[in-house]
Amino acid sequence: MATVAAKLGVLMACALLLLAVGCQASPFWPLEVGFYHDKCPQAEAVVKGVMEKAISQNPGNGAAMIRMLFHDCFVEGCDASVLLDPTPFSPTPEKLSPPNDPSLRGFELIDAIKDAVEAACPGVVSCADIVAFAARDASCILSRGKVNFKMPSGRRDGTFSNASEPLKFLVPPASNLSDLVDSFVVKGLNTEDLVILSGAHTIGRSHCSSFVPDRLNAPSDINGSLAAFLRRQCPADATSGGNDPTVMQDVVTPNKLDRQYYKNVLSHTVLFTSDAALMTSEETARMVVDNANIPGWWEDRFEKAMVKMAGIEVKTGYQGQIRKNCRAINHY
Numbered sequence: 001m002a003t004v005a006a007k008l009g010v011l012m013a014c015a016l017l018l019l020a021v022g023c024q025a026s027p028f029w030p031l032e033v034g035f036y037h038d039k040c041p042q043a044e045a046v047v048k049g050v051m052e053k054a055i056s057q058n059p060g061n062g063a064a065m066i067r068m069l070f071h072d073c074f075v076e077g078c079d080a081s082v083l084l085d086p087t088p089f090s091p092t093p094e095k096l097s098p099p100n101d102p103s104l105r106g107f108e109l110i111d112a113i114k115d116a117v118e119a120a121c122p123g124v125v126s127c128a129d130i131v132a133f134a135a136r137d138a139s140c141i142l143s144r145g146k147v148n149f150k151m152p153s154g155r156r157d158g159t160f161s162n163a164s165e166p167l168k169f170l171v172p173p174a175s176n177l178s179d180l181v182d183s184f185v186v187k188g189l190n191t192e193d194l195v196i197l198s199g200a201h202t203i204g205r206s207h208c209s210s211f212v213p214d215r216l217n218a219p220s221d222i223n224g225s226l227a228a229f230l231r232r233q234c235p236a237d238a239t240s241g242g243n244d245p246t247v248m249q250d251v252v253t254p255n256k257l258d259r260q261y262y263k264n265v266l267s268h269t270v271l272f273t274s275d276a277a278l279m280t281s282e283e284t285a286r287m288v289v290d291n292a293n294i295p296g297w298w299e300d301r302f303e304k305a306m307v308k309m310a311g312i313e314v315k316t317g318y319q320g321q322i323r324k325n326c327r328a329i330n331h332y
């Protein structure tokens with residue numbers, strides 16, 4: 001009798017333990033490569049198909065997805081909180097915050113991917129994973145296959161989004177190196193991750209207002225011929241929301257994800273103070289030189305840094321939800 005009770009006790013303890021472990025979020029429930037293999041085997045191919053078409057129409061769509069991942073992951077973790085639209089209960093979500101509004105783009109592309117994925121497997125694939133897959137595919141396509149990596153998945157979508165948060169975690173382009181490094185360290189990334197991920201500024205565009213005040217209207221080390229070119233493109237009083245055209249970030253290979261960014265940093269042919277700041281310490285300057293000069297060096301490290309960034313503060317297991325519409329939380 002006693003032994004039966006003891007056995008029962010052990011069994012119950014085990015069940016409780018299992019329950020506890022089962023309910024734990026990451027790191028006990030980590031992201032995994034091929035998370036949708038059984039649940040929605042077409043998921044990643046569907047995302048890739050939409051991305052290939054979108055980038056062939058406009059390479060800016062690829063840049064948009066890579067920046068989208070950064071702005072999602074640095075605020076509330078990679079949980080698609082950046083995609084949420086305003087509602088009466090949450091009138092100022094992240095997307096209305098200055099780091100995102102009006103410069104962050106690609107929300108309609110995410111909708112199109114989500115529609116395609118929902119048509120294949122309704123209610124299975126999170127918006128957070130869609131952002132991560134789209135950024136991975138953009139990297140592969142825009143690098144002509146040189147940045148080619150597997151993206152772990154199993155993220156769940158968040159339900160909270162507040163415009164005050166991007167201002168805390170996404171530092172402005174006028175930042176110095178110590179502010180940049182600090183903003184990465186807070187998210188578990190290091191100085192090398194900063195240098196490597198900044199290489200994404202080898203594609204896409206910038207609004208004039210992001211660099212005119214501190215790079216053109218104030219003394220800076222910006223390359224003279226680039227400055228002259230930019231002065232022709234940008235009104236001196238460019239302000240976000242006002243007369244604010246866009247320019248390419250990398251004037252040499254604007255639509256190619258390559259190591260040209262680091263050559264541009266060396267020739268002072270970069271737009272932002274935050275780009276030029278990579279030359280303000282010996283440690284980071286050495287990294288810039290290696291990335292600029294050694295073929296394949298940056299691509300290798302960018303693959304790993306993207307996976308690392310895409311793992312910031314993720315919600316997994318029973319946390320969060322799988323949104324039906326990436327712009328709104330589900331209501332039950």
Ligand code: HEM
Nearest residue numbers: 063064066067070103172173197200204205206207210274
């Ligand atoms: C280190 C701090 C960073 C700062 C201060 C910064 C700042 C900026 C700014 C101001 C723009 C131009 C926005 C506009 O005016 O339209 C931009 C564009 C962009 N950023 Fe960053 N960025 C940083 C890091 C990153 C990272 C980590 C990534 C991704 C790995 C990234 C990817 C991009 C891309 C792809 C664009 C072009 C977007 C487009 O064409 O729509 N940036 N960034």
Ligand SMILES: *[C@@H]1O[C@H](CO)[C@@H](O)[C@H](O)[C@H]1NC(C)=O
Nearest residue numbers: 089090091161162163164165
């Ligand atoms: C968003 O942040 C602001 C400023 O910190 C705060 O006043 C507001 O209550 C927050 N909104 C929500 C829905 O948490």
Ligand SMILES: *[C@@H]1O[C@H](CO)[C@@H](O)[C@H](O)[C@H]1NC(C)=O
Nearest residue numbers: 171174175176177178179180
């Ligand atoms: C970097 O900029 C911040 C302001 O954002 C300033 O407080 C700090 O002293 C600067 N650090 C260096 C090393 O210049």
Ligand SMILES: *[C@@H]1O[C@H](CO)[C@@H](O)[C@H](O)[C@H]1NC(C)=O
Nearest residue numbers: 223224225226266267268269
């Ligand atoms: C300025 O940029 C041009 C074009 O990239 C380059 O040829 C030149 O060497 C740069 N000047 C300096 C001082 O780095």
